[in-house]
Amino acid sequence: MNTYQSTVAGVIFDLDGTLVSSELDFTLIKAQVGCPDEHDLLSFIDGLPSPYMREEAMNIVHQHELIDAQHATLLPGVAQAIARLKEQAIPMAIVTRNYDRATALKLKNNPLPIQTVLTRSDAPPKPDPSALNAIATLWGIDQQHILYVGDYLYDIQAAHNANMRACLYAPSDVPAYAEQADYILHHFSELPKLINNLGQTRQSRLINASV
Incomplete structure (x- = not known):
């Protein structure tokens, strides 16, 4: 450099x-949305075949993120x-x-x-x-x-x-x-x-x- x-x-x-x-548990989140462990969570959700599936999966992620946000220091x-x-x-x-x-x-x-x-x-x-x-x-x-x-x-x-x-x-x-x-x-x-x-x-x- x-x-x-x-x-x-x-x-x-x-x-x-x-x-x-x-304290986000990405293993749990991935399991709930059906994302394989080795895949990036957001990329997996973006690639789901229907808007409904993407929305439902993202709602699960949002719930985890909001709960995590309440305890962050x-x-x-x-x-x-x-x-x-x-x-x-x-x-x-x-x-x-x-x-x-x-x-x-x-x-x-x-x-x-x-x-x-x-x-x-x-x-x-x-x-x-x-x-x-x-x-x-x-x-x-x-x-x-x-x-x-x-x-x-x-x-x-x-x-x-x-x-x-x-x-x-x-x-x-x-x-x-x-x-x-x-x-x-x-x-x-x-x-x-x-x-x-x-x-x-x-x-x-x-x-x-x-x-």
């Missing part, structure tokens, strides 16, 4: 499992890290595969100083990069200077599909696909330091290049 592109000028976050807790270190980035005037946004009502409930119960929030109700779900690209356009920031932080493979894929860098949040076990991420975050307290270090690395390289 080109060091001159290291500065982070904006950060986009996943929601569930990244900023807030989630901020994950350790999130509030402090977000506050630090806010102090540094770094633009922040959220892109989630959750749907709008559940997302709104989670953020109402766990308020964060992040105004831009896109759900699957607003754009195709990750790993599709549409939502990430829309935010880059909104901010007027080159994608290479935006960091996407999430806890799952789809987050890494979405970031790279949008030509952004991917930071995997892995507070406990590090999954095999972690090697695809540009950075790995074990605790949210590390995030402001990571962003600051990237900026300092670029500044140092620029100074050296001018000597």
Whole structure:
């Protein structure tokens, strides 16, 4: 990766499992809608043969998401890290595969100083990069200077599909696909330091290049 592109000028976050807790049981949800374990749930529902079947399956998903939203709490270190980035005037946004009502409930119960929030109700779900690209356009920031932080493979894929860098949040076990991420975050307290270090690395390289 080109060091001159290291500065982070904006950060986009996943929601569930990244900023807030989630206890969604995808094995149970897939069983209830008839989705094979190895298939992506949303893609499976989108491919069902009739509008009625898609609506019924999505209603089941919505019920699970709303129940989960009622119990979600901020994950350790999130509030402090977000506050630090806010102090540094770094633009922040959220892109989630959750749907709008559940997302709104989670953020109402766990308020964060992040105004831009896109759900699957607003754009195709990750790993599709549409939502990430829309935010880059909104901010007027080159994608290479935006960091996407999430806890799952789809987050890494979405970031790279949008030509952004991917930071995997892995507070406990590090999954095999972690090697695809540009950075790995074990605790949210590390995030402001990571962003600051990237900026300092670029500044140092620029100074050296001018000597």
